Amino acid sequence: MSDPILTVLMPVYNAEEHVSEAVISVLNQTFSRFKLLVIDDGCTDNSIAIIEGLKDDRIEILNLPKNAGLVNALNVGLDKIETKYVARTDADDICLPDRFEHQISFMESHPRVGALGTGFDSLFPDGSIKTGTRFSDNHEMVRFKHLYQIHIIHGTAMLRNSVIKENQLKFDPNFKHAEDYDFFDRLGNVSEISNLHKSHYLIRQHDGRVSSQFSEIQWNNSSVVKRRIFQSIGIQPTNLDLELIMWMMYQNYEWFDAEKLDMLVDLINRMNNANSVSAYIEPEFLRNQLVVHFYHLANFFASKGSNVLPLLRQLDGGKFSDEPKLVASIYLKCFKQKLKF
Numbered sequence: 001m002s003d004p005i006l007t008v009l010m011p012v013y014n015a016e017e018h019v020s021e022a023v024i025s026v027l028n029q030t031f032s033r034f035k036l037l038v039i040d041d042g043c044t045d046n047s048i049a050i051i052e053g054l055k056d057d058r059i060e061i062l063n064l065p066k067n068a069g070l071v072n073a074l075n076v077g078l079d080k081i082e083t084k085y086v087a088r089t090d091a092d093d094i095c096l097p098d099r100f101e102h103q104i105s106f107m108e109s110h111p112r113v114g115a116l117g118t119g120f121d122s123l124f125p126d127g128s129i130k131t132g133t134r135f136s137d138n139h140e141m142v143r144f145k146h147l148y149q150i151h152i153i154h155g156t157a158m159l160r161n162s163v164i165k166e167n168q169l170k171f172d173p174n175f176k177h178a179e180d181y182d183f184f185d186r187l188g189n190v191s192e193i194s195n196l197h198k199s200h201y202l203i204r205q206h207d208g209r210v211s212s213q214f215s216e217i218q219w220n221n222s223s224v225v226k227r228r229i230f231q232s233i234g235i236q237p238t239n240l241d242l243e244l245i246m247w248m249m250y251q252n253y254e255w256f257d258a259e260k261l262d263m264l265v266d267l268i269n270r271m272n273n274a275n276s277v278s279a280y281i282e283p284e285f286l287r288n289q290l291v292v293h294f295y296h297l298a299n300f301f302a303s304k305g306s307n308v309l310p311l312l313r314q315l316d317g318g319k320f321s322d323e324p325k326l327v328a329s330i331y332l333k334c335f336k337q338k339l340k341f
Contacts, residue, residue, distance in 0.1 A: 002033050003033070004034050004035045005034075005083055005084045005085060006031070006033060006085045006086070006100060006158075007035055007036075007083045007085070007087070008034055008036045008037065008087045008089055009037050009074070009077040009081065009088055010023070010026070010039070010089050010091055011038075011041050011074060011090075012038055012039065012041060012043060012047050012048070012051070012091040013041040013047075013073075014043055015043075015045075015047050015091035016045045016047045016050055017092075018204060019092070021094065022092060022093055022095075023038075023051055023059070024054070025089075025095045025096070025097075026095055027058065027059075028097055029095065029098075029100045030098050030100075030101045031098075031100035031101040034058065035058050036056075036059045036060065037060050037080065038051055038061045038062065039062050039074075039076055039077050040063040041064055041067050041068065041072075041073040042065070042068070047091070048061060048063070062077070069173070069176075070179070071171045071172070071179050072173070074171045075170045075171055078170065078171075081161060083161060084160070084161055084162075085103075085104065085107060086158070086164065087099075087100060087158045087159075088158075088159070089155055089201075092206075093155050093203050094123060094201070096199070096200045096202065098200065099156075099200035099201060102118075102198075102200060103116050103118070103158040103196065103200070104158075106196060110194065112191065112192045113139075113191070113193070113194045114159065114163035114164075114190070114192060114193065115152060115157050115158070115159050115160070115163075115184060115191065116157065116193075116196065117135055117156040117157050117158075117195040118135075118196040118198065119134040119135060119156075119196065119198055119200070120132040120153055120155075120199055120202065120203050121199045121201075121202055121203070123202040123203065123204045123205065124205050131199075134197050135197070136151065136195060137194045137195050137197065138194075139188070139192040139194060140282050141285075141289075142188065142194070143193075144285065144286060144289050145249075146181075146184075146226075147230070147245055147249070149246075149249075151193075151195075152180075152184050152193055152195060153203070154180035155201060155203065156200065156201045160191070167187075167190045167191075169186060169190075170183075174221075175221045175225070176217060176221060177218040178222040178225060181221075182221070182225050189232075223239075230242070232278065232280045233278055233280045233281070233286075234275065234277060234278045235267075235270060235271055235274050243255075244260065245264075248294065251296070253297055258306075261297075261298075261311055265311050268290045268291070268294060269316045271290065272286065272287050272290065272317055273316070275287075287317045291315060291317060291318050291322050292323050292326075294315060295312075295323050296326065298312060298330055299326055299329055299333070302329075302334055303333060309334050312327075312330065
């Protein structure tokens, strides 16, 4: 085998139930120039014995003296890895066979991309698989989505190691259970982030997942990242500001009332004005995304009989050409309700 250009980083802590399947899914990849670095984060079960029993010389196990948590294990791994690329995977998930082949091909032809994720599907305890989420391949869209949620799944990510080393990127323990959100936001400041639309990864759904066990901590630390992104744009956001954008983007339109709609228009105007100076997100891209998503919200209220036309007039930078059919629909609904301008 040629020298590996990829190291697969898999921290393991007491994962004996699923770790064999996870490791085998890595070993069975169609792309072969890799090694698997297992970080034994102080396992007290049979996880490491199970991995050793697979007897594959591509596996290297690094035993840590005690359990110090995922962030520490990840940073130990990143410090050690010297290959051109780093792929992440979790000890209870499944990499589909052609994942690395497709990611390596993309990374080799897109040198400005420092992190590449994929879509994922969900694997349930009964063996059933449900279609999961697909993510944008557009770096500006990823940055925009990061205003309210992470837009690359950590376990699917392939990293360009030169970007990690040159920018001394590490996972920050202050963002426990949201360390990936923080990490990829910072990485997106120095390199592009993209995603393969197709699913190349199965996430095992069970009660032990971080999002199930530590949802409050994850929410609080994620909010710190969101606030930092707003600040980079040039806005000092309130908690309500974060919610206004989040619920507009999640299309939770019932949450809004007339006062919140007014506040949202004001927030969108302030964001666009600030970003025209900071250019944290490409200004025309941000303007278009915010305006179009607001149009969808306005259309919902117009359908309910509300006169939203004054709000459209207050929206700086709104263009009929952004979404002509949608804007026409809003005006038509308002006219039908015999609402005054």
